[in-house]
Amino acid sequence: MIGLCLGLAGTVWAQLPTAEFTLAWQHTIEKVRWEEDYRVTAEGLLLGEARVKGSGAGMEIPDGAELREGSWHYRRQLPPLQPLRLGRTPEAGDYHLCFDQRCRPMADWLGPPQASRTALELWSCELGSP
Template sequence: MIGLCLGLAGLVWAQVPTPAFTLAWDHTIEKIRWEEDYRVTPQGLLLGEARVRGSGAGMEIPEGAELKDGSWRYHRTLPPLQPLRVGRTPEAGDYQLCFDEQCHVLSEWLGPPTAEQPALELWSCAQVE
């Protein structure tokens, strides 16, 4: 079974057995929620729809986005991401990983964000059972 691996430089810190997930976070300055939907495939993570609840500093609404249910919704065409690298610091707060109709902060698997480890990678991987 394929799923999601969390770690850095190929070192797996945690595995999540899910074929799809939403990565969500609050903008550090504007405190506005962003969400990106991904499918986990053997080639990597495929970005589907993305949503942002407003605009602000460094948060321009992409051309072609549509306002629906309080969020600007849009799609970007990207090749599979393998890995998807994100910054993770105490000042920025933590990301949420949403799947199976529930959201979980990454610290549930990885502990709190630290200045000593300011980055994280997510990639598709075979799940160890």
Template sequence: MIGLCLGLAGVVWSELAVSDFTLAWTHSIEKIRWEEDYHVMPAGLLLGEARVKGSGAGMEIPDGAQLRDGSWHYRRPLPPLQPLRLGRTPQAGDYQLCIDTRCQALSRWLGPPQASQPQVELWSCEVGRLRAGGPGTTDQP
């Protein structure tokens, strides 16, 4: 089964048997929430709709975005991402992974963000057995 792997440089720290998820975070300075919906495919993570509550320093609303229910909704035509690289530090706070509208910090699967490990990668992978190498576990959302 294709699912979501979390780790770095191809080393799996945790894997989730999911086909869709939302990645959410709060901008560290502007304190504005961003959300991106992804579909897990064999070729990678396909970005669907994205939403942002407002704009600010370094956070421009993309062209063509539409304001609905207090958020700007937009789509960016990108090929599947394999992997999706995220900066992750204690100063910036943690990302949230939302599955079936239930959001939890990435630290649930990876431990807290650490300055010594300032990034993480997400990619599509065959799930079912955890590969050696990191802090996580094979997990259901």
């Protein structure tokens, strides 16, 4: 079964049995929530719809975005991401992963963000194998 692996440079720190998820975070300066929906496929992570609650420094609303229910909704056409690389630091706060109708901080699987480990990768993987 394919699922989501969390780790770095091919080293698996956690495996999650999900075929889709939402990655959410709060912009460090503007304090605005961002969300991106992904499907987990054998080719990698496919970005679907994304949402942002507002604009600000370095946060331009993409062309074609639509304002619905207080958020700007948009889609970007990207090839499958394998891996999706994220920065993760104590100063920036943590990402949240949402699946199975529940959102949880990355810290639930990886512990809190650490200054000594500032990067994280997400990729599709066969569950049970690194």
